[in-house]
Each structure stands twice: as C-alpha cells, then as structure tokens.
Amino acid sequence: MIKGMYAAASAMIAGMKRQSALAHNVANLDTPGFRQILLAMDDWYVTPVRQNSQTMMPQMDVNHMSQLGYVGLGSQTSPEITDFSQGGMKASDNELDFAINGTGFFRVKTSDGERYTRDGRFLRDANNQLVTVNGYQVLNTNGQVITLPEGAVRIDESGNISGTNGVQVAQIGLAAFKDPNTELTRDGMNTFAAKGAPTDNNPGTVQQGYLEMSNVNLTRVVATGRAYEAAQRMVQMADETTGKMLSSLSR
Amino acid sequence: MFTLLPSFTDIMNTSITGMQTRFAGLDVVSNNLANINTTAYKSSRSNFQEILDATTKLEKGTILQSTQHNMKEGTFVESDSPLHLAIQGTGFFAVTMPDKTKAYTRDGTFSLDANRQIVTDKGYPLVWSGQIPNTAEKVEIDENGLVTVLQNGTWTNVGQIQLNKFPNPGGLIATGNNLFTASAASGVVQTANPGANNLGWILPRMKEVSNVNLGLEMTNAIITQRNFQLQLRTFQTTDTMLSQAIALRR
Numbered sequence: 041m042i043k044g045m046y047a048a049a050s051a052m053i054a055g056m057k058r059q060s061a062l063a064h065n066v067a068n069l070d071t072p073g074f075r076q077i078l079l080a081m082d083d084w085y086v087t088p089v090r091q092n093s094q095t096m097m098p099q100m101d102v103n104h105m106s107q108l109g110y111v112g113l114g115s116q117t118s119p120e121i122t123d124f125s126q127g128g129m130k131a132s133d134n135e136l137d138f139a140i141n142g143t144g145f146f147r148v149k150t151s152d153g154e155r156y157t158r159d160g161r162f163l164r165d166a167n168n169q170l171v172t173v174n175g176y177q178v179l180n181t182n183g184q185v186i187t188l189p190e191g192a193v194r195i196d197e198s199g200n201i202s203g204t205n206g207v208q209v210a211q212i213g214l215a216a217f218k219d220p221n222t223e224l225t226r227d228g229m230n231t232f233a234a235k236g237a238p239t240d241n242n243p244g245t246v247q248q249g250y251l252e253m254s255n256v257n258l259t260r261v262v263a264t265g266r267a268y269e270a271a272q273r274m275v276q277m278a279d280e281t282t283g284k285m286l287s288s289l290s291r
Numbered sequence: 292m293f294t295l296l297p298s299f300t301d302i303m304n305t306s307i308t309g310m311q312t313r314f315a316g317l318d319v320v321s322n323n324l325a326n327i328n329t330t331a332y333k334s335s336r337s338n339f340q341e342i343l344d345a346t347t348k349l350e351k352g353t354i355l356q357s358t359q360h361n362m363k364e365g366t367f368v369e370s371d372s373p374l375h376l377a378i379q380g381t382g383f384f385a386v387t388m389p390d391k392t393k394a395y396t397r398d399g400t401f402s403l404d405a406n407r408q409i410v411t412d413k414g415y416p417l418v419w420s421g422q423i424p425n426t427a428e429k430v431e432i433d434e435n436g437l438v439t440v441l442q443n444g445t446w447t448n449v450g451q452i453q454l455n456k457f458p459n460p461g462g463l464i465a466t467g468n469n470l471f472t473a474s475a476a477s478g479v480v481q482t483a484n485p486g487a488n489n490l491g492w493i494l495p496r497m498k499e500v501s502n503v504n505l506g507l508e509m510t511n512a513i514i515t516q517r518n519f520q521l522q523l524r525t526f527q528t529t530d531t532m533l534s535q536a537i538a539l540r541r
C-alpha cells in the first residue's frame with residue numbers, strides 16, 4: 041500500500057522532469073537546427089510480493105512465505121536522450137544561411153573549445169570572418185577560422201566557399217558521429233560538446249540559402265499533463281486506503 | 292543516472308521565455324509588415340536561440356539572440372525626380388544628423404531644401420563634396436555620382452557623391468527613419484566613388500523597393516502567433532500540474 045504511494049509519487053516526479061524537457065522543446069520549436077530532448081519513462085526497481093503460507097501461524101519468516109510475483113516501485117525518467125533526426129528544410133533569403141543534409145554538424149569555436157551545431161544561421165563579422173548568431177567562429181576542414189572574400193559568396197554542396205571571382209577560399213568543416221547520443225552532450229546555445237574526435241566520415245552535404253528547422257514533435261504536449269494527473273490520483277487513493285486501514289485498526 | 296530535478300518555477304520560466312520571445316518576434320514581423328511600402332527598407336528576422344543553465348545544464352528555454360537585417364537588395368521602380376537615387380550594389384549614402392554624426396541609408400529619395408542642400412525626406416543633408424549654386428535651374432546626377440547643374444544654358448560639374456560600405460552591413464544598428472549607424476559588429480566604413488570596391492552604382496530617377504516579402508511575413512505572423520499559444524498551453528499544463536501537487540493533501 042505504502043509501496044503504491046511511493047510508486048505513484050515517483051511517477052509525479054518523473055512527470056515534472058518530462059514536462060521540463062517538453063517546455064524546453066516547445067520553447068525551441070522555431071530555433072533552426074534545434075534537436076528535441078526525448079525522455080522515456082523506465083520501470084524503476086521491482087520488489088517481490090510474498091504471501092504467508094501458514095495462515096494460522098503468522099510468522100514473518102521469508103522461508104515460510106510463497107512468492108506471488110513482483111510489484112513495480114514506480115517509474116523514473118531514463119537519461120535524457122537527444123533526437124538527432126533531420127528537421128525540415130526551409131528556404132531563406134540569406135546567402136549565409138546553411139543547412140546540412142545528412143548527419144553531420146558544423147564545427148564552431150567557442151571560448152570553451154570546439155562545439156558542434158546543426159544551426160547554420162551564419163553572419164559575416166566586422167573582420168569578414170564567418171560566425172554564428174552567437175558570434176562563435178565557424179571552422180573549416182582544418183579547424184581554422186574562415187575569412188570570407190569581399191562581396192557575394194557561393195558555397196557548393198561540399199562546403200567549398202568561393203568569392204565572386206570563382207576562386208575557392210575555404211571549405212566549411214563538418215563533423216559526424218556514429219552514435220551521437222553517447223558521444224555528444226547538450227551544451228546550450230544549440231551546440232553539443234563531444235567526448236572525443238568525430239567518428240564518422242560521412243557528414244552529408246551543405247545547402248546554401250536554406251535553414252534546417254527544429255525536429256520538435258508536438259504530439260506529446262497533452263499526454264504528460266494527463267499522466268501526471270493520473271499519478272496524483274493514485275497517491276491520493278493510496279493515502280485514502282492507508283487512512284481507512286488506520287481508522288479500522290484503531291477500533 | 293543522477294539528474295537534477297527542475298522545480299515548477301523553472302518549468303514555468305521555460306515557457307515564459309517562449310512567450311516573451313514570441314512577443315518580440317511579433318514586433319519584428321509587425322514592423323516588417325508596416326514597412327512594406329517604405330523605400331529601400333530592409334526586413335528583419337528574429338533569431339531565437341536555445342539556452343541551458345550555464346552550470347547545471349538544466350533546460351531554460353529560449354532567448355531572442357538577435358534581430359538580423361536582411362540586406363538583400365530590393366527591386367527598383369522609376370521615379371520622376373532627378374534627385375531620387377537608388378543604389379545597385381552594397382553601398383549606402385551618408386547623411387549628417389542634427390548632432391553632426393553620420394548615419395547611413397539606402398533611401399535616396401532626396402530633394403533640395405531652402406538652403407539648396409540635398410536632403411532626405413526628414414531633412415538630413417546628404418554628405419557629398421560640393422554645393423548646388425543658387426542660380427542652378429536643373430540638377431542631374433549620373434551613375435558615377437557626378438552632380439551637374441544647368442546654369443544659363445550650360446551644364447557644369449559641381450561635385451561628387453560617394454558611397455559607403457561596411458564589411459558586415461547586417462551588423463549596422465537601425466536607428467529609425469530608414470537610417471543605420473555603424474557599430475563594432477558592422478566594421479569600419481569604407482568610402483569611395485560609385486563603381487569602386489563592389490560599392491555599386493547610383494541609379495538616378497529610381498527608388499529601391501522595400502525587400503519585405505509579404506507572403507513570408509504573413510506566414511511568420513501566423514506561425515509566431517500559433518507558437519505563442521503553444522507556449523501558453525504548455526505553461527497552463529505546468530500550472531495544472533502544480534495545482535494537482537498542491538491538492539495532494541485535501
């Protein structure tokens with residue numbers, strides 16, 4: 041009975057964690073390149089349920105009890121995972137907007153080191169360097185910052201950057217990971233930090249004049265609230281039952 | 292795995308960041324829609340960005356990282372006035388503000404004021420090397436920025452209009468009235484005659500049309516409004532969860 045109460049309470053706590061991820065996803069619905077957080081619910085610990093085999097002799101000895109089965113002690117959220125599936129492509133007017141068609145990431149330089157992002161909203165800064173909306177420098181295939189030529193620029197599918205004279209000046213560096221969920225951690229500002237070097241040689245292609253939208257899926261907005269409500273009712277019911285037991289025992 | 296648990300306030304704040312950014316986003320869209328007929332107006336877009344708590348990495352929603360000007364050139368329409376100038380290329384006209392600082396604009400719908408100065412529709416004088424004589428009957432400006440006037444039946448050259456450009460025009464600060472000022476992000480201004488350094492040419496008797504894309508902006512307005520409703524809905528769900536937690540003990 042008390043087990044039931046804790047089980048339901050654990051579902052409420054898991055529900056909060058889930059709602060937090062959901063609110064974050066919804067807030068970033070139109071952040072280009074944003075990857076949604078997925079939180080699966082896991083069964084928590086289970087405990088055996090036993091029945092006393094000698095009903096006339098109430099001994100609390102495990103050897104004299106028969107096992108009826110197991111009861112779950114509730115649920116917990118499994119560790120956050122990121123959905124790295126591709127988002128939709130949106131055409132843009134800006135020649136420095138880019139999208140990646142494939143599994144790769146743009147390499148950017150932050151004050152904390154190299155980070156990876158799918159967000160291709162780039163700008164030309166005052167020194168003609170290619171930077172993200174957060175001011176992080178975009179890196180080329182050798183991990184160096186990219187200086188753009190004056191005037192219009194053209195970027196082909198392999199990320200080769202050329203100016204109006206057609207001369208190639210740099211190639212945008214892409215990095216890909218075989219198992220991004222174990223190799224990358226979410227680091228804010230739409231970036232991910234890697235535990236090691238990129239492990240995949242097939243990052244995909246670059247599309248100039250396109251932005252990749254977020255991959256947030258809205259279908260679960262309502263479900264979390266209802267699951268929380270159900271768990272809350274279960275806590276109340278467990279409490280009621282405990283109350284009834286206490287009041288009948290005291291007579 | 293140990294994970295930090297967010298509080299209800301944290302979750303609500305996440306949705307509040309979503310609502311605040313959409314409010315700002317609607318302002319940007321409205322401003323674009325209001326300037327669909329403004330000469331040489333450059334549309335803006337809102338750049339939303341994901342934020343996490345710096346130390347705990349808990350989800351914090353989104354912020355408006357920047358509003359970015361779309362510096363794409365608009366189309367051109369003809370005009371009757373010889374003082375209506377458009378720029379084909381990346382340059383800007385420089386004008387002198389009342390406080391003697393310089394501002395930059397691509398809106399070249401100039402006219403002559405009572406002191407024979409070439410001024411914008413707000414009366415800010417164009418920066419150029421020369422003066423229109425009092426006796427000038429007609430003024431013509433060519434694609435190289437050469438200003439010639441007709442006096443007593445002869446055309447004489449009275450000065451030169453130069454154009455200005457910036458490494459990152461997207462980093463200019465919009466100060467209203469279709470004017471921009473330089474910033475650290477825009478870089479240092481380069482001034483030269485039209486035609487030099489990719490500055491572009493002057494198109495006399497032309498006006499540059501606003502580059503606002505009506506269809507795109509209407510779509511953005513609808514999307515932003517719907518997104519606001521979604522943030523609110525998520526906020527309300529969190530609020531209901533909070534009341535349920537409070538109602539545990541009846």
